Structure formats: structure tokens, C-alpha cells
Amino acid sequence: MINRKLLAAAAFATFAVPASASVLVVGNSDARMCFEAADSPMMPAARDIRRCDDALRHESLTGYEVVATHVNRGILRLRRNSVEEAVADFDRAITLDPNQPEAYLNKGAALIRRQNPAEAVQLFTASLEHNTSRPAIAHYGRAVANEALGNVAAAYRDYRRASELDPEWAEPRTELRRFRVVAQ
Numbered sequence: 001m002i003n004r005k006l007l008a009a010a011a012f013a014t015f016a017v018p019a020s021a022s023v024l025v026v027g028n029s030d031a032r033m034c035f036e037a038a039d040s041p042m043m044p045a046a047r048d049i050r051r052c053d054d055a056l057r058h059e060s061l062t063g064y065e066v067v068a069t070h071v072n073r074g075i076l077r078l079r080r081n082s083v084e085e086a087v088a089d090f091d092r093a094i095t096l097d098p099n100q101p102e103a104y105l106n107k108g109a110a111l112i113r114r115q116n117p118a119e120a121v122q123l124f125t126a127s128l129e130h131n132t133s134r135p136a137i138a139h140y141g142r143a144v145a146n147e148a149l150g151n152v153a154a155a156y157r158d159y160r161r162a163s164e165l166d167p168e169w170a171e172p173r174t175e176l177r178r179f180r181v182v183a184q
Helices: 004-014 030-039 044-056 062-081 083-094 100-113 118-129 134-147 151-166 170-176
Strands: none
Touching: 030 044, 044 062, 044 134, 062 083, 062 100, 083 100, 083 151, 100 134, 118 134, 134 151, 134 170, 151 170
């Protein structure tokens, strides 16, 4: 029998920052450069975060762009393991726009890193309720969090849904192979 706590720890270790759950900003501004860095699979540099800072301090941004820049800067901070600063950015985005799904999604990922699965489940659910552009990631994150909480059936359903939504993504299929479904 597999130890659930060990399995949950392994799931926490493998769950990375969502693959570009960034928020689009158009134009040729620092806010746009911040978005492009957050949307890139590359490890962000300190200058990428400074561009986000500069955009928030010096540019005349719309309300949408301010929220987007907080989400995008949060993604960059999370990728650089500045979890607390990332959470602060996601919280600011949620305060400014409680309907911004990517803020909930990315904060959920941050809370997985902080090993706070109960709140992460709520955040991934909120991102789905607000129509995240990355539902497969939200289901996958919620599956990881549910598994850490011992909610194995819910985790299985979310891994399966993530796999259905993004059949090319290998991680949900890999996780599903660990499960054995038995009739009750």
C-alpha cells in the first residue's frame, strides 16, 4: 500500500507554476514586456520584474492593465520562488478585480508551493467558476491539492478532466496511471 502522505508530498513537488496563465496586455509598453515575460517558458530575469514595477509606477494603465500586470508580475515572482511576493500580487489583482480568473489560478499554484492545499482547492475552483483560460491547469492543480488532502476520488476526477481538456499534456495522463478504479 502506498503511503498517502508520501504520495501527496510527491505531488506537491511535481506541481510547477502554471504554464503561462498570464493576462494579455497589448501595445509596446513595460506592461506588455511584463506580459511577454510571464507568458514565456523561460526563467524570468530580475529586469523582467523591474519592467512590471515600472509599468505599475510610471505608465498610465487602464484598470484592466493594472490587474493584468499584478497577475503577470506574480507569475514572474513565483517562478523565481518569491512565493510571498507572488501571493501579494495575486491578492492585489483579486482585490482590484474579483472576477479575474488567472489571479485565482496562479494564487492556487502558489499555495500548493506553500503546502496549503485546502485553500488552493478553493482558488482553483474559483478560477474555473470565473472561466479561466487554462481550465486544464485549474483541474490539475485542484487534483494535486485534493490528493494532498486525501480526497482521492475528487483528485482522480480532476486529473481525468485535465486530461480530457488538454489531451496533449502528459502530466495528467501520468498521474492517472497511478489510480485503480474499483466498483463499489
